[in-house]
Amino acid sequence: MANTSSNSPRDLRKMSGIWVVLSVAADLLFWFLVGPHVPPGRLTETAKNNQMDFNILMVIALPVLIGVWVYMGYSITHWSAKRNGPESVGGAAARSNRKAQVLWISITSFVVLFLAAFGTWALIVDHGSGGGEGPNPVWMPAGAAQAETAALNGTGTGILSEPGGEKVLPVQVIGQQWKFTYRYPTFGGFETSQLVLPANTTIAFNVTSLDVIHSFWAYQLSVKADANPGVNNVAFTETKGTGNFTVRCSELCGLWHGAMFNYGSVVSPSAFTQWATSTEAANAANTKNLPPFAWTYTPDANGAAGGYYPDGTVTPYSTVETYGAKQPAS
Amino acid sequence: MTISAERPTAVASSATPPTASGIPWTQRPGWMSQHLGTAIVGGFLGYILGHWFGNYISSSYPWIANSGQNPIAVTLALLGMVLGWLVGIGALNYPLAKIVGKEPPAEVEVEGWSKYFRYSTNHKVVGLQYVVGVILFMFTGGLLAMAIRTELLNPTTHVFGPGTYIEIVSEHGTIMMMMATSIIVGPLGNYLVPLMIGSRQMAFPRIEAFSFWIFMAGYMVIFSALPYGGFNTGWTGYAPLQTQNGPGMISYLFGFAVIGLGMMAAGFNIAVSIINYRAPGMTWSRVPIFVWSILATASLLTLATPVLFSAGLFGILDKTVQTAFYVDEHGGSSYLWQNLFWFFGHPEVYIMALPGFGIVAEILPVFTRKPLFAYKVAASGMIGVALLSFFVWQHHLFQSGINPDMRPLFMLTTELISIPTGFIFLVGMGTLYRAKIRFEIPMLFAMALFFNFLIGGVTGVFLSDVPVNVTVHGGFFVLSHFHYTIMGGLLFAFMAGLYYWLPKMTGMMMNKKIGLVHFWMMFVFFNLTFFPMFIIGLLGQPRRVFTYASNLQGLNDFSSISAFLLGISFIVFAWNLVYSMWISPQKAPANPWESLGLEWQTATPVPAHNFDRIPVIMTDPYHYSEVNAPALADFGGPAPVASDTSSTSNPA
Structure with missing residues (x-):
C-alpha cells in the first residue's frame, strides 16, 4: 500500500508499532491469564490437547484481529474528511501495489497452510482428538483395536490391559429420544444410565443411536461424536485425573433435545471396577433380556413405539438378518 | 458487442394509458386485471382444490399421526397454492398461451402504483x-x-x-x-x-x-x-x-x-x-x-x-x-x-457472503474518493471463493462419522477459502489507505461489515480446525459465528446498499439522523448480542435448547436484552423508511454521493428504458481523485451526465 507521499512510511511505522505492542500484550495476557482456563479444561489428555490447540489458534488470531482493527482505527482517526485527512490521490499508484498484494497473499497463505498442517498433526497424534471417527477409525491409540475386538467377541473382562501395557476400556453410548444409556461390554454388557469411567485409561466410546441423529458431547472430556442409527461412531480419549463431567446432546433430536443431558464421573480404576462389578451383578436380570452386545442395534421395524429391542425375533426389515448382528471392529 | 446495443427501445411506452376495451383482460390496468389480489384468491382456491384432490385420490391412505392430515393432501394443497398463486398473478399467461399455440399479447407497462402489485417484467x-x-x-x-x-x-x-x-x-x-x-x-x-x-x-x-x-x-x-x-x-x-x-x-x-x-x-x-x-x-x-x-x-x-x-x-x-x-x-x-x-x-x-463483499467494495471508493485497490484481486477472490465453496461441505460433518479420513482434506479446503476471503480485507484496507474518508451512513455500514466479518471469519478458522471443532461444533459458538458472517456481513451490507442506492431507486434520500441512530443501535447491539454467545458456546451450551446450565444465565440474559434492543434498531430502520419515503420525503439529488458508477449517470428516477442510447463504456468506474481521468462512457449526444433531471418527473 505504498504511496509516494512523504507521510506514508510514517503512517505505516506508527501503525506497526501500535500493532506490535498491542499484539504482544494481548497474546501474553491471553496465554497466561485466560489460556489455562479455556474450555474444555484438562480432565483428559484430549481436553488438554484441544485446549492447547485452541490457545495456539488464539495466539495467531489475536494479532490478525488487532492488525485489522489498528488499521481501521487509524484510518478512521487520521484519514477522515472531518479530521482533515490527507487529500485522496487516485491514479495508478492507488489502484494496485504489487508489493503489498504479494505480501498480503503470501502471509495469509502461509498462516493458512501452517494452520491446516498443525491441525492435521494435532488430529493424528491425538487419535482423532476426541471426535467421532466413524466405524473404522484410522487413527487409534495403542491397544484400542485389540480391545474393541475383544469387547465385541466377549473375550475380554474388566479394564483391558493390552500387551503394550495400555489400559483400555470400551464403552458403548446409545442415544435415543431423549436419553443416553451406556453399555459396558467387558462387564457382561450391562446397560445403565450412569456414565462412570476409570482414571488414567484410554476410553473407546462406541456411539450409536436407536432412532434419530443425536450427538454425544462429553464436554469436559472433549469428546463429541454423532450418534447415528445403524452406525458405530468411535471416538477416543484418555482420562487423566478424577472429576465430574457433563454429557449433552449437541445435535437437534426433537422435542426434548434441550433436556437431553446427564452427568458422568471419572473415578479411580479400583473404584470403577468396584462400581462396574456391583452394577453388573445388580443388573444381571435385566441384562439377559437385552439384545446381545453389538455395535449397532436395529429397532424393530414393526413396533416403532417401543419395540426397539427385538426379543430374538428377526423382523423382515432388519439388517441383522442380512449382515449378522455383529460387525467387525475395523 | 451485445444484442441490446442494436435493439430498438424495448418498452412500448405509449403516452396514453391503454383503455379497457380492445385489449385482453389480463392486460387491463389496475384492479381490473391480474395483481396481488387475484394471486391471493388463486392461491386460496388452489390450496382448497389441491387438498380436496389429495384426499380424494388417497382416501385410504394413512394419516400423519396426531395431525388429522393426509401427507398427499398436504403436498398437493401446497402445490395447488403455489400454482394458483402463479396463475393468479399472471406468471403462466405467457407459457400457457404458447402451449396452446397462441401468440401471447405483448406486455404493457402499467403506470402508477399498481405496477408494484403486478407481474412486472x-x-x-x-x-x-x-x-x-x-x-x-x-x-x-x-x-x-x-x-x-x-x-x-x-x-x-x-x-x-x-x-x-x-x-x-x-x-x-x-x-x-x-x-x-x-x-x-x-x-x-x-x-x-x-x-x-x-x-x-x-x-x-x-x-x-x-x-x-x-x-x-x-x-x-x-x-x-x-x-x-x-x-x-x-x-x-x-x-x-x-x-x-x-x-x-x-x-x-x-x-x-x-x-x-x-x-x-x-x-x-x-x-x-x-x-x-x-x-x-x-x-x-x-x-x-x-x-x-x-x-x-x-x-x-x-x-x-x-x-x-x-x-x-x-x-x-x-x-x-x-x-x-x-x-x-x-x-x-x-x-x-x-x-x-x-x-x-x-x-x-x-x-450469502459474496454480495456483501461486492457492496462494500463498490461503496468504499465512493466515500474514500479513491480507486478500488487491487480490482483484479477482488474479482479473482470472489470467483475463488465461489469455486472453493463446492469443496468444503463436509466440515459440517466432522463429528458425524462420515468419511473421517477426509477430515484433514476438508480442514485444508476450508482454511484455504480464507485466502480469497482475505482478499476483500486487502482491497478494503488498500482503498482506505490515506484517503479523505466521508462517513456517510452507507460508509458506516460498510466499515461495520469489516469489523463484524473479521470476527466471523477468524472464528470460522477455529471451527475448521478439527480438534477445536470438537468443543465448538453444534454449540452457541458456531451459532454466533454464522450470525457474525450472515447478519454482521450480509445484513450490514444490505443496509449499506439500501442507504446508498435507495436515493437512486426511489428518488428520495433516507434521513441521516434517524439513519445514524439506526446504525449505531444496530452495530452496538448486534455485537453485544452475539459476542457473548461465543463465550456461552465455549462454556458448553448446545444450540436449539430451551434450557441451559444455570451458571450461564447471566450471559444469556445479557445477550437477550441486547437482542431486544437490536430488534428495536430494526423498528428505527422501518421508521426511517416510512419517514423518508412517505412522511417527509426529501428529494434526492441525481448523484448524492458523487459516484462515478454508470448507474448514477442516468436520470433519477430511472427512465423506463434506462438509457436513451446504449452507452459505450470507455473505462472502469473507479477513476476517483485522478487528474485527467478519462470519461466513463460515451452516452452518444448531449449526455445527461449527473445532471438533475428529477424535477421534471414524478418520483415513483
Whole structure:
C-alpha cells in the first residue's frame, strides 16, 4: 500500500508499532491469564490437547484481529474528511501495489497452510482428538483395536490391559429420544444410565443411536461424536485425573433435545471396577433380556413405539438378518 | 458487442394509458386485471382444490399421526397454492398461451402504483418488489428471534413449551436462510445489474418476474408450517427426525423446493444477463466489482441450488409415497440428506457472503474518493471463493462419522477459502489507505461489515480446525459465528446498499439522523448480542435448547436484552423508511454521493428504458481523485451526465 507521499512510511511505522505492542500484550495476557482456563479444561489428555490447540489458534488470531482493527482505527482517526485527512490521490499508484498484494497473499497463505498442517498433526497424534471417527477409525491409540475386538467377541473382562501395557476400556453410548444409556461390554454388557469411567485409561466410546441423529458431547472430556442409527461412531480419549463431567446432546433430536443431558464421573480404576462389578451383578436380570452386545442395534421395524429391542425375533426389515448382528471392529 | 446495443427501445411506452376495451383482460390496468389480489384468491382456491384432490385420490391412505392430515393432501394443497398463486398473478399467461399455440399479447407497462402489485417484467419494479419482500421475510424471522431470546431469559422458567420453542427456532432459521439467499441478489441485483452494465433490461424479464413471485410463494409455504404444527428439525432438517415429523415438515421441504426454483431462476437470469448484456466496451476488467460479486453469486445459485431442490423432492417422496431415500431401515441413508443438504448448504453460505463483499467494495471508493485497490484481486477472490465453496461441505460433518479420513482434506479446503476471503480485507484496507474518508451512513455500514466479518471469519478458522471443532461444533459458538458472517456481513451490507442506492431507486434520500441512530443501535447491539454467545458456546451450551446450565444465565440474559434492543434498531430502520419515503420525503439529488458508477449517470428516477442510447463504456468506474481521468462512457449526444433531471418527473 505504498504511496509516494512523504507521510506514508510514517503512517505505516506508527501503525506497526501500535500493532506490535498491542499484539504482544494481548497474546501474553491471553496465554497466561485466560489460556489455562479455556474450555474444555484438562480432565483428559484430549481436553488438554484441544485446549492447547485452541490457545495456539488464539495466539495467531489475536494479532490478525488487532492488525485489522489498528488499521481501521487509524484510518478512521487520521484519514477522515472531518479530521482533515490527507487529500485522496487516485491514479495508478492507488489502484494496485504489487508489493503489498504479494505480501498480503503470501502471509495469509502461509498462516493458512501452517494452520491446516498443525491441525492435521494435532488430529493424528491425538487419535482423532476426541471426535467421532466413524466405524473404522484410522487413527487409534495403542491397544484400542485389540480391545474393541475383544469387547465385541466377549473375550475380554474388566479394564483391558493390552500387551503394550495400555489400559483400555470400551464403552458403548446409545442415544435415543431423549436419553443416553451406556453399555459396558467387558462387564457382561450391562446397560445403565450412569456414565462412570476409570482414571488414567484410554476410553473407546462406541456411539450409536436407536432412532434419530443425536450427538454425544462429553464436554469436559472433549469428546463429541454423532450418534447415528445403524452406525458405530468411535471416538477416543484418555482420562487423566478424577472429576465430574457433563454429557449433552449437541445435535437437534426433537422435542426434548434441550433436556437431553446427564452427568458422568471419572473415578479411580479400583473404584470403577468396584462400581462396574456391583452394577453388573445388580443388573444381571435385566441384562439377559437385552439384545446381545453389538455395535449397532436395529429397532424393530414393526413396533416403532417401543419395540426397539427385538426379543430374538428377526423382523423382515432388519439388517441383522442380512449382515449378522455383529460387525467387525475395523 | 451485445444484442441490446442494436435493439430498438424495448418498452412500448405509449403516452396514453391503454383503455379497457380492445385489449385482453389480463392486460387491463389496475384492479381490473391480474395483481396481488387475484394471486391471493388463486392461491386460496388452489390450496382448497389441491387438498380436496389429495384426499380424494388417497382416501385410504394413512394419516400423519396426531395431525388429522393426509401427507398427499398436504403436498398437493401446497402445490395447488403455489400454482394458483402463479396463475393468479399472471406468471403462466405467457407459457400457457404458447402451449396452446397462441401468440401471447405483448406486455404493457402499467403506470402508477399498481405496477408494484403486478407481474412486472421491468427489472426496476422487480427490484423494489424484492425490497419489500425481503423486508417481510426479515421482520418475520426477526420476531421469531425475539421469541427465542425471550425463552432463553431463564433456564428453568419457560415462556413456551419445548415443542413450541423448537418450532420457533426452526421457523426462524429457515425463514432467515431463505431471506438471506435473496436479500441482496433480489432487490439490488435485479435493480442495479442492468444499470451497471449498461443494459435496458435483463436477459429473461419473465423469468426475473417469476423468481420474485415464486420467492413470495415460498414465504407462504414456509409460513404454512406453523398452522400445520411446525417442524422440529431446525433449518437443517436432518433425516431420521425429518421422517418422524408431521405435516409441517412437508411445508419445510416444499418451501425449500419452491425457494430453490426462485433461486435457480434468479441466478440463471442474472448470470446470463451479465455475460451477454454488457454495453459495448464493458470488458471484464471494466465490470463494476458489485457485478462481479453478483456474477459469482449467480453462478452458485445456478449450480448449487438444484441439489437442494432434489433433496427436498426426495424428502417429500419419502413422506408421501413411501420411498426411502433417507430411511436407513429400508435401504436409504440418513447420511444422504446430510451430504446433499450441505453440498448445497456450503455454497449457500457464500451466496450469502459474496454480495456483501461486492457492496462494500463498490461503496468504499465512493466515500474514500479513491480507486478500488487491487480490482483484479477482488474479482479473482470472489470467483475463488465461489469455486472453493463446492469443496468444503463436509466440515459440517466432522463429528458425524462420515468419511473421517477426509477430515484433514476438508480442514485444508476450508482454511484455504480464507485466502480469497482475505482478499476483500486487502482491497478494503488498500482503498482506505490515506484517503479523505466521508462517513456517510452507507460508509458506516460498510466499515461495520469489516469489523463484524473479521470476527466471523477468524472464528470460522477455529471451527475448521478439527480438534477445536470438537468443543465448538453444534454449540452457541458456531451459532454466533454464522450470525457474525450472515447478519454482521450480509445484513450490514444490505443496509449499506439500501442507504446508498435507495436515493437512486426511489428518488428520495433516507434521513441521516434517524439513519445514524439506526446504525449505531444496530452495530452496538448486534455485537453485544452475539459476542457473548461465543463465550456461552465455549462454556458448553448446545444450540436449539430451551434450557441451559444455570451458571450461564447471566450471559444469556445479557445477550437477550441486547437482542431486544437490536430488534428495536430494526423498528428505527422501518421508521426511517416510512419517514423518508412517505412522511417527509426529501428529494434526492441525481448523484448524492458523487459516484462515478454508470448507474448514477442516468436520470433519477430511472427512465423506463434506462438509457436513451446504449452507452459505450470507455473505462472502469473507479477513476476517483485522478487528474485527467478519462470519461466513463460515451452516452452518444448531449449526455445527461449527473445532471438533475428529477424535477421534471414524478418520483415513483
